[in-house]
Amino acid sequence: MIVCEGISKRYQGRRVLESISLRFEKGRQYAIVGPSGAGKTTLARIIAGLEKCNEGMIERNGDRVLLCPQDFVVWPHLNVLDNATVGLKGVASARESVAVPWLSKLGIEGLKDRRTGDLSYGQQQRASLVRALAASPDLLILDEPFAHLDPQARRSSLREISDSLRGENVTTIWITHDAQDALSLADEITFLSGGQVAQQGEPGSLYENPKSREIAEFFGRISFVEASLALELSGLISKWKIAGEDTVAFYGIRPEMLVADYANGKGRGRIWKCSTTEYLGHSYQHEIEALEGVRLVASSRKPIDWSKPVSIELMQAPCEFTS
Amino acid sequence: MSVGMPALFAFLMALLIWPLMGLAFGWFSSDGSSFSGEAFDLWKSDRMLQMLGRSAVVALGSSVLCVLAAVGLSIFGESVSKARREGAIVLCLFASLITPYVSTQGYISLLGEAGPIWTWLEIGAPFDIYSERGLIVLLSFSLFPWAFALVGVGSRRIGSRVGETLRMHRASRIEWLQLYYIPKYTVAAGAAFLLVFMFSFWAYEIPSMLRVNLMSIELMAAFGSFYDFRSALALAIGPLAVSAILIGALFRLYTRLDETSTRSEMLGETSLLRARWFQVGIGGYLLLAVVLPAYGLVIEVGSWQALRENLIGFRSEIASSASVGLVSLGVALALSVYAIGALRFENHQRLIGALAIVATVLLCLPDALKGMGAAYFFSQPWMGPFSGGQGFAIGIASSLPLALLAAWIIWSAWSDRQNEWSRSCRIGYLSKLRRLAIPIFADRFVLLGAIAFAWTTREVPSTLLNHPPGGATLAVSIETLLHFEQPDKVASLCLAQLGLTVCVFAVAFGLRALFSRPRFQ
Numbered sequence: 113m114i115v116c117e118g119i120s121k122r123y124q125g126r127r128v129l130e131s132i133s134l135r136f137e138k139g140r141q142y143a144i145v146g147p148s149g150a151g152k153t154t155l156a157r158i159i160a161g162l163e164k165c166n167e168g169m170i171e172r173n174g175d176r177v178l179l180c181p182q183d184f185v186v187w188p189h190l191n192v193l194d195n196a197t198v199g200l201k202g203v204a205s206a207r208e209s210v211a212v213p214w215l216s217k218l219g220i221e222g223l224k225d226r227r228t229g230d231l232s233y234g235q236q237q238r239a240s241l242v243r244a245l246a247a248s249p250d251l252l253i254l255d256e257p258f259a260h261l262d263p264q265a266r267r268s269s270l271r272e273i274s275d276s277l278r279g280e281n282v283t284t285i286w287i288t289h290d291a292q293d294a295l296s297l298a299d300e301i302t303f304l305s306g307g308q309v310a311q312q313g314e315p316g317s318l319y320e321n322p323k324s325r326e327i328a329e330f331f332g333r334i335s336f337v338e339a340s341l342a343l344e345l346s347g348l349i350s351k352w353k354i355a356g357e358d359t360v361a362f363y364g365i366r367p368e369m370l371v372a373d374y375a376n377g378k379g380r381g382r383i384w385k386c387s388t389t390e391y392l393g394h395s396y397q398h399e400i401e402a403l404e405g406v407r408l409v410a411s412s413r414k415p416i417d418w419s420k421p422v423s424i425e426l427m428q429a430p431c432e433f434t435s
Numbered sequence: 436m437s438v439g440m441p442a443l444f445a446f447l448m449a450l451l452i453w454p455l456m457g458l459a460f461g462w463f464s465s466d467g468s469s470f471s472g473e474a475f476d477l478w479k480s481d482r483m484l485q486m487l488g489r490s491a492v493v494a495l496g497s498s499v500l501c502v503l504a505a506v507g508l509s510i511f512g513e514s515v516s517k518a519r520r521e522g523a524i525v526l527c528l529f530a531s532l533i534t535p536y537v538s539t540q541g542y543i544s545l546l547g548e549a550g551p552i553w554t555w556l557e558i559g560a561p562f563d564i565y566s567e568r569g570l571i572v573l574l575s576f577s578l579f580p581w582a583f584a585l586v587g588v589g590s591r592r593i594g595s596r597v598g599e600t601l602r603m604h605r606a607s608r609i610e611w612l613q614l615y616y617i618p619k620y621t622v623a624a625g626a627a628f629l630l631v632f633m634f635s636f637w638a639y640e641i642p643s644m645l646r647v648n649l650m651s652i653e654l655m656a657a658f659g660s661f662y663d664f665r666s667a668l669a670l671a672i673g674p675l676a677v678s679a680i681l682i683g684a685l686f687r688l689y690t691r692l693d694e695t696s697t698r699s700e701m702l703g704e705t706s707l708l709r710a711r712w713f714q715v716g717i718g719g720y721l722l723l724a725v726v727l728p729a730y731g732l733v734i735e736v737g738s739w740q741a742l743r744e745n746l747i748g749f750r751s752e753i754a755s756s757a758s759v760g761l762v763s764l765g766v767a768l769a770l771s772v773y774a775i776g777a778l779r780f781e782n783h784q785r786l787i788g789a790l791a792i793v794a795t796v797l798l799c800l801p802d803a804l805k806g807m808g809a810a811y812f813f814s815q816p817w818m819g820p821f822s823g824g825q826g827f828a829i830g831i832a833s834s835l836p837l838a839l840l841a842a843w844i845i846w847s848a849w850s851d852r853q854n855e856w857s858r859s860c861r862i863g864y865l866s867k868l869r870r871l872a873i874p875i876f877a878d879r880f881v882l883l884g885a886i887a888f889a890w891t892t893r894e895v896p897s898t899l900l901n902h903p904p905g906g907a908t909l910a911v912s913i914e915t916l917l918h919f920e921q922p923d924k925v926a927s928l929c930l931a932q933l934g935l936t937v938c939v940f941a942v943a944f945g946l947r948a949l950f951s952r953p954r955f956q
Contacts, residue, residue: 162599178603185600187614198614199604247604 113137114159114175114251114283119168121154121307128154129165129307136251139281141274143298143315145288145330150304152287153182156253159285175250182256184240188229192220195228196242211246217276218242234261234269241273245282252277255287270297291331295319303327321431322364328431333397334364335408337430345402348382350425364431367397370410372424381421389416400424477669483653487673489567490650494636496571497578501631502624504575504716505582509590509620511713513598523717524587527580530724532886533936534893535577535640536913537929541728542573543644544735544926551734570647574635576724581634582627589623629685630799633678637801639896640910644917650674654803655896667807675804682799686792729933735926745927749912753931756908759898760888760939767887768880772868806897877950885943889936909935 114136121129129151136142144152157163159170160179186195196211197204215221218238223231228239237258244252257273258266270286274297277284286297294301295315303311303318311323322328325336337345339360346352349370375381385401395411398418402408410424477483512520545552548560563569593615601611639651650670658667736742746753797805862870873880891898895910902911909932916925 160603162603179599181596181599183594183596185596198601198610199606201607243600243604 113173114177115171116159117169117171119155119158119165119170121151121158121163121165127307129158132168132304132307132309134302134309134312136283136285138250138283139278140299141278141284141286141297143286143288143294143301144304145291145294145301146304146310147326147330148289151307152289152304153255155304156255156285156287159251160253176247177251177253178244178247178249179253180241180244180255180257182259184237186228186236186240188227191225191227192231192235192239192242193224195239196224196246198243199247210248211242214242214245218245218273234258234265238269245276245280249282251283251285253285253287256289257286267293267296295331303330322433325364325433328364328433332366333409334366334431336433337363337365337406337408339363341403341406345406348402348424350423352426353429359434360432361435362433364433365408365426366431367409367411368395369426369428369430370408370424371427372398372400372410372412372416372422374416375421375423381423383420384418384422384424386416386418391415477666478673483670486648486650486653489648490636490674493567493570493574493642493647493649494632496567497574497635498582498628498632500571500575501579501582502586502628504579505586505627506620506624508583508713508716509586510616511709511716512587514707514709515713520587523713524580524584526717526721527583527724528886529940530721531577531580532889532893533725534895534910534913534929534932535573535638536644536895536910536925537732537933538576538724538728539573539641539644540735540913540922540925540929541731544731544922545727565645565647567647570642570645573641573645574638576720577638577641578631578634579720579724582631585627585630586620586623589626590619593619626685629681633681633685633799636674636678637799637803639802640914643895643914651801651803651896654801655899658803658807658900667804671801671804675800678799682796685795685799729930732926732930732933735922736930737923741923742927742930745924746931749909749928749931751905752907752909752912752928753935755902755906756892756910756932756935759902759908760892760935763887763891764884768884771880771883772872801896802894803896803900806900809897810900878947881943881946881950885939888939892932892935 116132116134119129119132120127132155134142144155146152154163156179158165160177161170161172162179187198192215193208193211196215197207200207200210212221212224215224218241220235220238220242223235223239228236231239241254241257254273258269261269270293274284286294288294298315300313301315301318302309305324305326311318311327318327319331322331328334339362342352342360342363372384386398387401387407388399390397395413396415398410398412398416399407400410400418402424408424416422512523543564544550546560546564548563550560553560564573597615601615606614636649637651638649639655642649642652654667654670657670736745892908893910895914898908898911899914902908907915909928913925913928913932916928
């Protein structure tokens with residue numbers, strides 16, 4: 113287990129990280145997320161031992177930590193196998209026997225004799241990953257891996273690598289600013305904001321119970337409603353049950369929480385004022401003006417003709433924010 | 436600019452060949468006996484071959500020392516910021532712009548047979564400074580900044596991530612060498628080696644002071660005594676052929692440098708020890724190259740009163756140095772302003788390449804040869820108002836290569852975005868110059884002016900051949916006094932030369948700070 117305790121970092125007097133404390137348990141996958149400039153990469157470099165912190169300590173307990181940076185390194189004049197065996201000890205055949213299984217797992221065994229300079233970006237990144245994996249790290253930090261690939265290819269590559277790392281019981285930290293990647297890959301997510309840990313927990317808890325508007329917005333589209341308007345809205349939106357209004361300052365409602373459908377004479381159907389409709393493939397998202405100056409985003413499986421009466425139903429309890 | 440381009444190109448080509456043209460015209464103007472036979476007779480003598488070998492050995496020794504020191508210090512320099520690295524290069528180049536007479540005379544005073552160091556240690560001098568070994572060491576001190584600048588600026592871009600990756604993967608020393616140091620430094624070190632080799636092969640001042648006879652001294656003797664273009668050309672033809680090959684090799688290497696080099700990045704925070712070694716190295720060099728020799732000079736002169744008395748008779752030399760330096764400064768500024776305006780603003784890539792070649796070739800040719808070319812042309816009546824204007828000749832000979840090189844360096848800082856922006860604004864050449872180039876490059880122009888000034892006033896062979904009667908510069912006076920065994924006067928003149936250079940650079944740095952402003956990125 114690797115433990116970070118009270119890590120702080122300053123660059124030329126400017127605070128970058130402030131009292132970060134984290135624990136990384138063997139075999140689990142973690143994600144460190146946050147907006148640009150939150151300090152994610154600096155934290156990763158400190159954990160990997162590439163930078164020193166001004167305060168705090170890291171207990172590595174002899175564990176080997178490797179960082180695969182976003183701008184990964186391959187030597188273009190070397191072939192994939194030679195790139196993968198940099199740093200490995202022993203004779204050539206022994207080094208090869210360590211690297212080849214990883215080449216196979218990452219699907220580039222057939223390229224092992226090709227110069228990396230001739231390969232695509234994704235293949236080059238896999239070659240650099242093989243080097244990291246062949247070194248048998250106890251903790252592997254992947255900083256924005258495959259950031260330059262298209263979303264589909266990136267997601268499938270990440271899934272393959274994540275599965276391989278789980279299979280080998282390698283503790284992994286994914287550094288990303290992509291909320292979907294973090295939610296789908298990690299067992300635990302740490303949200304950094306302004307160099308501090310804003311929230312930490314399982315993916316579901318950060319998505320469903322974000323502690324701040326910033327976190328809520330990071331994980332997807334969300335509309336905010338002041339608690340004082342909730343009573344009025346509950347009269348318009350089906351199944352909105354008001355609870356805890358004494359402590360709640362405002363509510364956060366994601367599009368999938370609000371489902372729109374034709375009233376067909378039942379429920380609280382009414383004519384809504386819809387400003388925009390977006391088609392997302394699997395659903396539609398509609399921005400509606402629920403009250404004067406209060407905009408909500410609702411979803412529907414089918415297109416909606418807003419000149420007809422439509423009922424909007426709250427499918428799950430909205431996120432609650434105390435401040 | 437349609438008329439200006441061919442004119443500039445013709446001018447550049449003329450610049451490239453003018454030293455040789457000067458020699459050739461001089462030869463044609465003498466009697467018509469067989470030149471090849473004369474050259475062959477000269478070069479088949481044992482004495483000449485020995486001298487050529489000695490020059491090559493000295494150049495090789497100093498080049499190896501310079502490159503090893505430059506690469507070593509650059510490796511340590513990876514651990515400091517870019518600004519500090521560049522500052523170190525500028526400081527070292529400043530040290531190299533002080534005439535070699537200053538450092539050499541300082542070392543002779545300190546480390547000569549009766550040097551105060553040996554007296555203080557109560558031992559006899561363990562080595563003879565007037566030897567080839569002493570020459571190699573002093574040439575290395577003098578030329579190290581060039582190697583350091585070329586290696587520092589031209590080393591291949593291998594980013595910090597590569598070093599970090601090797602460190603994280605616990606790469607072996609051989610892997611570090613194969614995957615980091617060799618790819619990063621080989622080309623730049625090769626280019627630095629060739630440049631220093633040519634500089635030291637044709638070095639004049641230090642061999643002259645240490646009385647070690649090298650090619651450059653022989654060349655000066657052949658021409659300077661009798662203004663015999665024919666003998667000089669016969670003597671120069673062999674080494675010039677070798678120089679041409681080396682310059683060709685330098686450019687092949689440079690092309691590769693140009694493709695791959697930018698500034699190297701920092702290795703991270705874990706190399707504090709290396710950063711300290713870098714600081715110690717630079718500090719040590721400046722101590723040895725500037726402070727210690729200056730201290731030696733002060734000891735030699737003895738007192739302030741003695742310094743004043745020694746300098747009283749050399750007021751005209753100080754004035755000559757200043758005037759020649761100012762001519763050079765003016766030529767360098769005017770030509771570089773014209774060249775960057777004419778070339779870069781119109782995107783003439785081939786001419787820019789030609790500019791770099793001309794500058795480097797002129798820089799690498801021996802000063803004596805350039806001086807001979809200037810001597811020929813400026814002694815011709817058809818030069819009109821410039822005929823007999825030897826001060827102008829000195830300025831031209833010294834500042835042209837520097838100006839061209841500076842123009843090319845300044846061009847490299849002129850980004851495409853600035854060019855596109857100025858084109859989109861549809862402003863004319865003069866407006867571009869006045870509103871963009873000069874404000875952006877004002878600080879560099881100031882530094883260029885200071886370098887041109889120092890470069891010219893430190894130079895001896897060309898000035899010695901061209902200066903008008905009674906118009907010797909400080910450096911030439913030092914050279915002359917060396918033959919009269921007056922070490923205290925030599926030391927006084929060296930201190931005056933040092934003071935002049937320091938003053939000019941102090942003014943330049945002050946102006947540079949004044950003109951410095953954020954540039955477009």
